[in-house]
Amino acid sequence: MKLYFAAASPFVRKVHMSAIELGLVKQIELVSTHVSPGKENATYTDGINPLGKIPALEIDDGSIILDSSVICEYLNHLEGNNTLIPERGPERWRVQTGHAIANGIMDAAVSNRYETFMRPEEYRWDLWVNEQWAKINQALQWFENQKSDSMETIDQISLACALGYLDFRFADFAWRERYAHLSLWHQRMSETTAYRETAPD
Ligand SMILES: N[C@@H](CCC(=O)N[C@@H](CS)C(=O)NCC(=O)O)C(=O)O
Structure with a gap:
């Protein structure tokens, strides 16, 4: 493949x-x-x-x-083991909903990267940018409220990648100061082989 x-x-x-x-x-x-x-x-x-x-x-x-x-x-x-996405039942929809929310964080962050870094300054739209940050914060608060310690399913993998992208492109966003549980969770996630081996340069 x-x-x-x-x-x-x-x-x-x-x-x-x-x-x-x-x-x-x-x-x-x-x-x-x-x-x-x-x-x-x-x-x-x-x-x-x-x-x-x-x-x-x-x-x-x-x-x-x-x-x-x-x-x-x-x-x-x-x-074949369906370890990332539960096959059926309420767990499947819970995981896939978290996955969608984490993807939404990535969409908003990538969009802000294009809007603030790539788009010529005179054409930038602050309202749009601020709304994307609001979506990101609301979604991080949603995960913070879950207080989940799990790290194996696709929602958690996606969340780890979203947080990693915020660190990589927006280091001054300082999400750790606002989301204490996520900060601890991400620290543990960042020690896994999969997270370490896929870090952007
Ligand atoms: N919904 C897509 C989003 C992928 C996406 O936005 N990728 C970005 C890079 S992080 C991209 O290819 N951007 C180029 C573009 O939008 O022209 C997915 O889940 O694969």
């Missing part, structure tokens, strides 16, 4: 961490891929992902699987 990849992307990291946790990483070739707003990459949009986003997974019969959440579901299914 080939994973279209950039180490800085939290969505890619989620897939990469999932592959490590599932013991599948040796079966995956990482294909370095550059996508970003304003930079055309026709080979990638024509052949791999019409949305021009990473990650994408190419499986051995040549089919492409998108997006990060579907890739994680595919890997989880492939591995």
